[in-house]
Amino acid sequence: MGIAGGSGSGKTFFLKCFLEHFSASEVSLVSQDDYYFPVAHNMTKEENKHYNFDLPSTIDHDHFEADIESLLNGEAILKKEYTFNNPDAVPKMLEIQPAPILIVEGLFILHFKKISEMIDLKIFIDADDEIALQRRLKRDLLERGYSHDDAMYKWINHVAPAYKEFLLPYRDECDKIIVNNSHKAEDIICVTGEISKDLRAKLF
Ligand SMILES: Nc1ncnc2c1ncn2[C@@H]1O[C@H](COP(=O)(O)OP(=O)(O)O)[C@@H](O)[C@H]1O
Ligand SMILES: O=C(COP(=O)(O)O)[C@H](O)[C@H](O)COP(=O)(O)O
Numbered sequence: 583m584g585i586a587g588g589s590g591s592g593k594t595f596f597l598k599c600f601l602e603h604f605s606a607s608e609v610s611l612v613s614q615d616d617y618y619f620p621v622a623h624n625m626t627k628e629e630n631k632h633y634n635f636d637l638p639s640t641i642d643h644d645h646f647e648a649d650i651e652s653l654l655n656g657e658a659i660l661k662k663e664y665t666f667n668n669p670d671a672v673p674k675m676l677e678i679q680p681a682p683i684l685i686v687e688g689l690f691i692l693h694f695k696k697i698s699e700m701i702d703l704k705i706f707i708d709a710d711d712e713i714a715l716q717r718r719l720k721r722d723l724l725e726r727g728y729s730h731d732d733a734m735y736k737w738i739n740h741v742a743p744a745y746k747e748f749l750l751p752y753r754d755e756c757d758k759i760i761v762n763n764s765h766k767a768e769d770i771i772c773v774t775g776e777i778s779k780d781l782r783a784k785l786f
Pocket of ligand 1: 591
């Protein structure tokens with residue numbers, strides 16, 4: 583199953599609700615964010631602001647693809663957690679076990695052809711630009727230590743153009759488009775309930 587959607591659309595939120603319906607041994611999850619090519623730790627704030635993290639070329643997609651293939655072949659993988667631009671965070675080594683349901687999540691999973699072809703159920707989380715921006719601003723200011731201006735700079739110059747070029751063109755090929763403009767969890771809880779019921783009936 584693939585979960586795509588722009589930054590702030592609610593991919594992580596959707597997954598959190600979805601995973602409530604399963605035990606750990608039933609689902610495994612790989613996130614595109616864990617496959618960023620490493621960037622220099624001594625980047626200045628200014629360099630970080632201009633580094634575009636929203637291009638497919640920033641992702642080690644060969645490694646991402648290989649790990650997905652391993653999991654589909656029933657082999658566990660070992661992956662270093664991505665800690666965004668936080669030099670103080672110590673990345674954990676994540677051991678991901680294969681499971682009957684494999685979820686692949688991220689911005690460019692539909693753009694990476696090989697990955698897209700491996701996905702049976704494609705889900706697109708869709709939120710209005712303004713709502714996604716407000717969610718992202720909140721996160722960037724509180725969790726990532728960006729100023730309002732720097733967060734806006736990234737949104738205008740990196741995030742929004744990447745969404746148009748590398749994500750939106752694939753929206754209509756998805757099996758389900760889930761509109762997530764709400765500030766409440768009910769809709770997502772309901773839709774994840776339906777999808778998990780279908781999957782359970784098919785797989786278990
Ligand atoms: N339906 C919703 N109800 C309440 N909060 C939501 C909803 N959808 C998203 N959010 C919140 O918006 C923020 C961004 O969502 P997130 O899932 O992190 O987006 P993404 O992973 O696509 O960047 C998070 O703080 C999340 O909890
Ligand atoms: O978050 C980053 C990088 O963070 P930083 O620029 O702080 O290193 C990317 O810009 C993506 O837009 C993330 O998308 P998502 O919100 O989908 O995880």
